[in-house]
Amino acid sequence: MVTGPRTLAQVSEGDLLAEIFPYFAAHDGLLIGPGDDAAVIATGGSVVATTDAMVRGRDWVDEWSTAADVATKAFTQNVADVAAMGAVPTSLLVTLVADPQTPVQWAVDFACTLGRLAQESSVAVAGGDLSSAPTGTLMVSVTALGDLGGRRPVLRSGAAPGDTVAVCGTLGRSAAGLALLQQDLGALAEVDGLRAECVAHHLRPVAPVEAGPAAAGAGATSMLDLSDGLLRDGDRIARASGVRIALDSELLRPDTDVLAQVVGGAEALECVLAGGEEHSLLATFAGALPDGWRPLGRVEVGEGVTLDGSPQAPRGWDHFAG
Amino acid sequence: MVTGPRTLAQVSEGDLLAEIFPYFAAHDGLLIGPGDDAAVIATGGSVVATTDAMVRGRDWVDEWSTAADVATKAFTQNVADVAAMGAVPTSLLVTLVADPQTPVQWAVDFACTLGRLAQESSVAVAGGDLSSAPTGTLMVSVTALGDLGGRRPVLRSGAAPGDTVAVCGTLGRSAAGLALLQQDLGALAEVDGLRAECVAHHLRPVAPVEAGPAAAGAGATSMLDLSDGLLRDGDRIARASGVRIALDSELLRPDTDVLAQVVGGAEALECVLAGGEEHSLLATFAGALPDGWRPLGRVEVGEGVTLDGSPQAPRGWDHFAG
Incomplete structure (x- = not known):
């Protein structure tokens, strides 16, 4: 008989999504959220977009980082990039690529923290992807979208002597x-x-x-x-x-x-x-x-x-x- | 002396980006493209967003699939999701997570094909991320954005008896x-x-x-x-x-x-x-x-x-x- 924590191999994709979706709250700017082919997000004439991935063994080690820690870093990396353009982060897409032996609880903890951080910042979790991976692999990839609110984006190229x-x-x-x-x-x-x-x-x-x-x-x-x-x-x-x-x-x-x-x-x-x-x-x-x-x-x-x-x-x- | 093909371990991130960026053509709707913290993309009041990842060993095997094949499948998966909402794909964000021993040529071939497909479809490659990964791991993740052109999105939920x-x-x-x-x-x-x-x-x-x-x-x-x-x-x-x-x-x-x-x-x-x-x-x-x-x-x-x-x-x- 199998004991120990449930792994991703033991649940269907649909079951896992059903456990994860409740952590991603509704959001006014999210016209269509997770569950369809793509999300639809309200924008103001342009959208700021960035993406950052984290890989276990390179960007974190399990000895030091919990799933909540990884979610926090993945969230921060991406919304910071949006903010650095002068934009307000509005929505995230989140991809989890995981060895099927990964505990379900890891994915649930990750989603819970990401959803909480998003909600606290009025950011929508608009969609994402789940994929299995070879033994030992665990990776998360986040895409963040943002709204400039009519402002011009602040680039790296505008610094002038005297600033x-x-x-x-x-x-x-x-x-x-x-x-x-x-x-x-x-x-x-x-x-x-x-x-x-x-x-x-x-x-x-x-x-x-x-x-x-x-x-x-x-x-x-x-x-x-x-x-x-x-x-x-x-x-x-x-x-x-x-x-x-x-x-x-x-x-x-x-x-x-x-x-x-x-x-x-x-x-x-x-x-x-x-x-x-x-x-x-x-x-x-x-x-x-x-x-x-x-x-x-x-x-x-x-x-x-x-x-x-x-x-x-x-x-x-x-x-x-x- | 090292022989054989150059691997990612032998080039800097900047060098690799310099080899890859030329494949991603300019695009009218891409207000700010790769090279800053985030891209800025023109939209029409809302944006359609989706993301799909592919993992070597699960979604493809090198014996069958070239880097160009992987790029084609990654492109198609994502733009098909945008199209299925009734939207026109406008831009992509592309993440490559790779074992440093991956040949540079793989990344270049991938980028070349993705850039060509994007250009043929008037889709901008707006940004992305590069990350190293444990031995053997090779993964690509694409986020696609699209424009509804004022149309209402077509969801999964609208079918009615008689259709x-x-x-x-x-x-x-x-x-x-x-x-x-x-x-x-x-x-x-x-x-x-x-x-x-x-x-x-x-x-x-x-x-x-x-x-x-x-x-x-x-x-x-x-x-x-x-x-x-x-x-x-x-x-x-x-x-x-x-x-x-x-x-x-x-x-x-x-x-x-x-x-x-x-x-x-x-x-x-x-x-x-x-x-x-x-x-x-x-x-x-x-x-x-x-x-x-x-x-x-x-x-x-x-x-x-x-x-x-x-x-x-x-x-x-x-x-x-x-």
Whole structure:
């Protein structure tokens, strides 16, 4: 007799969908939701669209991340990309590709958290796909759609010399959290607020989503979300805009000082400069910074990213690098 | 010294994107394309959205399917879903999740074919994601967006007793092609036109995409694309609409007679009834059928799917079934 948790192999696709759909609430902008060939979503003349996948063993390990953690990161990655265009996230499509031996509870927990986060942000879960996969494979892919509300999208290419480089949110927390987990210090998280904060940021990042459309309204000249590190993402703005991003280490001190307590001084700066998966928003502004943003440096004539005037090689996460 | 084809592990994400992007042509409706955090796509007040993933070892095997074949099937699956809502496909987001040992050429071939198919259909490749995966894993996920052009979406739930059940496209070809491949008769395809047609339909299905919006304009009361078999997909309309789908075996003869030459008589009917991945469009009409559609039966008061009056258990593809 089979014991242990139910696996996906033991339920039909229809049964699994019946368990999952209740977590995806109704939504005004969702004209037709899950259950038909495609969803129909109300838009305002254009739609912002992005997609991000997460793969077990690469983007998470089960020892550290629950299904709820994975849902949180998948949600945040995608809505942060929409927000970084200056748009309000409106809907998600969610794909689960799973070894049939995956516990049903994993899929249910994933859907439950994703549905809750979506509902809290007034985002519709509009559809998705389920597919089985070879032994050991577990992957989620999310597509997020967003509405610019009549605003022009904020691109990476609009930064101009003289603009202020600014961030909304933290720097380096996710990388520090990952370092703690790798040192097996994640378990200390419960007895140490700052460590707990870093580990939580790595496992369950939250992006300042509302700051994206607000920054667009306040005239941000370029914007992106920090997914691959300040240097690498800063270099993306530098290249797209044909400018230099000049960072000032004094302005990074609010982050490096905090992280020095967690991972030491040298590592703290590296976390701030090269740490990925932070999902704070990086933008440039010609005028005053909106509430919630703080300066990191200036946009200058030139190319690349500098720290206190020294060129910095773009480094950070690259998906296929050995 | 390393020899053999370049693998993804040997190129940076940026290098790979630089090789892939040229295959994705510019498009009028694509306001902002690949290269920023998210794409911006022109819409007409609402957007149709769907997503479908394909996994090596489940949805294809490399022995049978080239990267171009996989791109064709991924494209067709998604645009057929959009068309089945009565919408015109406008844009795609494409995710590749790949073992770093995957040959770069596979990704390039995939992108080349997807880009060509998109361009031929005036569909924009608006963005996507690249992610590495554990050894052996290769997966593609496509999200398709579409425009209803002011029409109401055609759902599964609108069929009414008295409507004609009709199909646009073939039935059973993909399943017959799969059967030939499984019998190792695929190699015969080159010397036999009909076998070649079936194998090609399985490996590189083409959907009657333009017939979807046209059917919506002609008053289709319900519609879907045949992805999981006539019985299973017919049952979806029956359930959603609260009706019976009554099929007439005489009306299936154009397909069963042809397929009998390929797989024999008994198997031919099973291919037509239960064969998946055909991506023809199944719809119901209250009035005359539009050009390109042919009747399969009637919508009746009742439930489920019948063949010549006999109830048929819904059978066909279920993704997690052992």
